[in-house]
Amino acid sequence: MLDWEKIFATRSVRMRASEIRELLKLLDRHDIISFAGGIPDPALFPNEEFQSVYSEIFSGPTVSAALQYSVSEGYLPLRRWLSDEMAKIGITAGPENIFITSGSQQGLDYIGKLFLSPNDTALVTWPTYLGALQAFNAYEPKYDQLTLNGNRTPDSYRAAASDAGGSVKFAYLSADFSNPTGETVDREGRERLLDLAAELDIAIIEDAAYQSLRYDGEAIPPILAIELARNGGDIEKTRTIYSGSFSKTLAPGLRVGFTVANSQVIRKLVLMKQAADLHSSTINQMAISLVAERGFDKQVEKIKAVYSHRRDCMLAALEKYMPEGVHWTKPEGGMFIWLTLPKGMDGAELLAKSLETAKVAFVPGKAFFADGSGANTLRMSFSCANDQMIEDGISRLGTLIRGETAA
Amino acid sequence: MLDWEKIFATRSVRMRASEIRELLKLLDRHDIISFAGGIPDPALFPNEEFQSVYSEIFSGPTVSAALQYSVSEGYLPLRRWLSDEMAKIGITAGPENIFITSGSQQGLDYIGKLFLSPNDTALVTWPTYLGALQAFNAYEPKYDQLTLNGNRTPDSYRAAASDAGGSVKFAYLSADFSNPTGETVDREGRERLLDLAAELDIAIIEDAAYQSLRYDGEAIPPILAIELARNGGDIEKTRTIYSGSFSKTLAPGLRVGFTVANSQVIRKLVLMKQAADLHSSTINQMAISLVAERGFDKQVEKIKAVYSHRRDCMLAALEKYMPEGVHWTKPEGGMFIWLTLPKGMDGAELLAKSLETAKVAFVPGKAFFADGSGANTLRMSFSCANDQMIEDGISRLGTLIRGETAA
Numbered sequence: 058m059l060d061w062e063k064i065f066a067t068r069s070v071r072m073r074a075s076e077i078r079e080l081l082k083l084l085d086r087h088d089i090i091s092f093a094g095g096i097p098d099p100a101l102f103p104n105e106e107f108q109s110v111y112s113e114i115f116s117g118p119t120v121s122a123a124l125q126y127s128v129s130e131g132y133l134p135l136r137r138w139l140s141d142e143m144a145k146i147g148i149t150a151g152p153e154n155i156f157i158t159s160g161s162q163q164g165l166d167y168i169g170k171l172f173l174s175p176n177d178t179a180l181v182t183w184p185t186y187l188g189a190l191q192a193f194n195a196y197e198p199k200y201d202q203l204t205l206n207g208n209r210t211p212d213s214y215r216a217a218a219s220d221a222g223g224s225v226k227f228a229y230l231s232a233d234f235s236n237p238t239g240e241t242v243d244r245e246g247r248e249r250l251l252d253l254a255a256e257l258d259i260a261i262i263e264d265a266a267y268q269s270l271r272y273d274g275e276a277i278p279p280i281l282a283i284e285l286a287r288n289g290g291d292i293e294k295t296r297t298i299y300s301g302s303f304s305k306t307l308a309p310g311l312r313v314g315f316t317v318a319n320s321q322v323i324r325k326l327v328l329m330k331q332a333a334d335l336h337s338s339t340i341n342q343m344a345i346s347l348v349a350e351r352g353f354d355k356q357v358e359k360i361k362a363v364y365s366h367r368r369d370c371m372l373a374a375l376e377k378y379m380p381e382g383v384h385w386t387k388p389e390g391g392m393f394i395w396l397t398l399p400k401g402m403d404g405a406e407l408l409a410k411s412l413e414t415a416k417v418a419f420v421p422g423k424a425f426f427a428d429g430s431g432a433n434t435l436r437m438s439f440s441c442a443n444d445q446m447i448e449d450g451i452s453r454l455g456t457l458i459r460g461e462t463a464a
Numbered sequence: 465m466l467d468w469e470k471i472f473a474t475r476s477v478r479m480r481a482s483e484i485r486e487l488l489k490l491l492d493r494h495d496i497i498s499f500a501g502g503i504p505d506p507a508l509f510p511n512e513e514f515q516s517v518y519s520e521i522f523s524g525p526t527v528s529a530a531l532q533y534s535v536s537e538g539y540l541p542l543r544r545w546l547s548d549e550m551a552k553i554g555i556t557a558g559p560e561n562i563f564i565t566s567g568s569q570q571g572l573d574y575i576g577k578l579f580l581s582p583n584d585t586a587l588v589t590w591p592t593y594l595g596a597l598q599a600f601n602a603y604e605p606k607y608d609q610l611t612l613n614g615n616r617t618p619d620s621y622r623a624a625a626s627d628a629g630g631s632v633k634f635a636y637l638s639a640d641f642s643n644p645t646g647e648t649v650d651r652e653g654r655e656r657l658l659d660l661a662a663e664l665d666i667a668i669i670e671d672a673a674y675q676s677l678r679y680d681g682e683a684i685p686p687i688l689a690i691e692l693a694r695n696g697g698d699i700e701k702t703r704t705i706y707s708g709s710f711s712k713t714l715a716p717g718l719r720v721g722f723t724v725a726n727s728q729v730i731r732k733l734v735l736m737k738q739a740a741d742l743h744s745s746t747i748n749q750m751a752i753s754l755v756a757e758r759g760f761d762k763q764v765e766k767i768k769a770v771y772s773h774r775r776d777c778m779l780a781a782l783e784k785y786m787p788e789g790v791h792w793t794k795p796e797g798g799m800f801i802w803l804t805l806p807k808g809m810d811g812a813e814l815l816a817k818s819l820e821t822a823k824v825a826f827v828p829g830k831a832f833f834a835d836g837s838g839a840n841t842l843r844m845s846f847s848c849a850n851d852q853m854i855e856d857g858i859s860r861l862g863t864l865i866r867g868e869t870a871a
Contacts, residue, residue, distance in 0.1 A: 065578060099531065102528065120515075124506065125504075126711075126716045177473070260466065
């Protein structure tokens with residue numbers, strides 16, 4: 058019998074199940090109030106709009122094209138619509154600068170594949186999006202902590218990367234209402250990041266998965282828009298690669314995301330996709346394109362109204378029920394609030410107890426740290442919880458934590 | 465301005481546009497009869513069946529699930545249906561042995577990623593499916609020629625792989641009506657392949673993309689079925705990884721393919737997908753599942769009737785119009801016929817002339833050879849051509865080749 062471990066590639070040894078996704082599988086219990094999942098509320102999907110466009114596609118002249126092979130770069134009308142959308146947020150990008158992926162996760166995977174040789178360094182925030190770490194891990198990088206407070210010099214990054222056996226290739230971050238913290242990088246931080254990237258001569262990967270979901274405060278231009286403003290609007294001179302998603306606004310089940318960048322990078326990504334899965338689902342790209350053209354803004358407004366209310370509820374409940382020594386972020390958008398427990402308290406241990414007694418689920422924060430720190434943090438999602446669930450859940454969790462701090 | 469080439473990973477340098485796909489883009493000219501594309505005839509897609517199931521999904525209780533995130537291993541009812549289908553061709557595989565991919569191309573990419581460290585060797589036939597070479601190339605392997613005629617000893621493969629700086633990881637082949645040759649590996653050849661793989665202790669990748677499309681002759685059991693028969697039916701002891709597709713039977717535009725293997729391999733592939741693109745489109749998996757359950761066999765019969773007639777026409781036309789010295793395969797299924805031109809004649813040069821004078825397109829065979837040989841070969845597809853196109857196209861091509869041989 059074949060000893061598979063013997064013939065797997067070195068890189069495949071590093072794959073392991075995400076603790077979070079394993080956790081979520083355990084949470085399908087009706088007696089648990091879950092703030093763990095980071096998924097959109099299915100009650101907000103534009104079902105009728107999708108129903109109508111799929112029906113239209115099948116009744117129209119494009120049905121054969123919808124079911125046939127198509128081009129690796131993505132459905133042109135969708136790339137054109139995105140080009141117009143990008144212009145509205147200060148990003149001048151033609152269809153040739155836009156690449157459709159099977160979810161923005163695929164864009165992150167391809168970016169890892171495009172840039173990372175083993176032992177190269179990726180700069181990520183502590184904490185960062187776990188899915189990005191998982192995507193990049195396949196290419197065997199090292200991670201160094203991206204900080205924008207001036208604590209690290211470009212030389213210190215260069216030296217650390219060289220010690221690790223490679224060089225710094227990119228800085229990855231979610232600048233708006235990030236998963237997991239819900240925090241936003243301010244304009245000044247974005248400018249500093251652009252300066253740092255220029256000094257290191259590396260790419261910036263801007264994960265904009267939650268960018269459309271701002272509930273209050275003033276919108277900060279995307280990093281790519283700021284870079285474009287600096288260089289006179291020529292995307293061919295930019296180093297920022299913008300990763301976008303329809304999963305939080307329209308629906309994740311169609312697997313349609315996109316990447317916006319200078320055409321040199323886009324051409325490489327297209328070749329990569331051609332070799333890796335040919336193209337994203339033709340019919341789904343058409344459906345997303347039609348639904349987006351006809352009512353993207355309206356759909357986003359609908360979602361924002363619901364999620365901002367849930368965020369408000371959760372923030373109010375945290376204020377009401379959490380004991381002293383617990384701190385949390387106050388996100389201006391997105392789906393997540395990030396809690397910091399008193400030092401020495403462990404999020405994973407708390408979860409184990411919480412599932413038994415408080416019957417509340419959340420995600421221990423440690424998984425989001427590339428260096429394994431962050432034991433006393435946790436991620437709470439409000440996207441799928443109603444008022445009562447939030448009130449009850451946070452109240453019960455507050456009682457549990459209070460007991461723990463007293464102990 | 466960032467010098468991107470400087471920060472791309474080593475592996476990304478190897479990506480280049482497929483000559484074939486570039487060629488196909490040039491062929492959208494109405495005055496050209498094209499036998500170049502390897503795509504299914506869109507007139508045969510089960511449009512009405514798809515229309516009805518998408519409509520059903522949107523009217524039913526599963527609409528939220530259809531639009532939501534789902535599991536990386538794939539939609540369970542589809543894996544169950546596949547499990548039953550596999551049993552019909554001698555493959556005993558439970559849902560835990562079946563993994564849904566975004567087209568079978570993605571399965572090949574993941575297999576490359578799972579097994580190939582740089583400089584490892586993949587055994588492939590000369591010629592082989594170009595898409596497989598493109599998928600594997602991303603992981604920087606070497607190729608050695610898979611022959612089943614006994615000309616090569618296991619030791620010679622081992623030695624060559626070791627000289628190349630790695631070891632042999634798998635043998636990849638399309639055993640039924642392969643792309644590009646249309647040829648089928650007989651039972652004896654499959655048995656020899658299993659023996660060779662056992663001696664080398666490597667995996668076998670069985671690309672079954674065309675396996676359902678047999679027009680005549682007796683079906684030969686899949687390699688995985690033969691291996692299962694050898695070991696008493698325990699898929700957990702098999703080394704063959706079976707790669708399947710719905711693109712040639714139902715429709716490619718939904719991007720749904722599948723991989724069947726022992727669960728140790730499946731679990732690794734699932735983790736890989738979780739990191740790479742989370743999961744394949746939920747709604748499309750549901751649609752494929754419903755259409756397949758209700759009428760897969762009928763759909764396959766419909767396609768086979770049309771394609772077998774086209775194959776007959778093309779074989780008859782070749783017989784009628786090709787000059788002496790030109791040879792071709794007589795496929796029992798699939799979409800392709802493979803021509804060998806007289807020695808010294810070059811397929812790429814012939815194509816250039818043919819586009820000018822005969823106005824007939826085909827694919828020069830060289831791209832399908834990992835070692836760059838095969839200049840005097842070409843691939844002809846009959847899947848999208850009607851009787852008149854075949855008669856006219858082959859007649860004109862025959863005249864051109866006759867002129868070339870006389871010259």
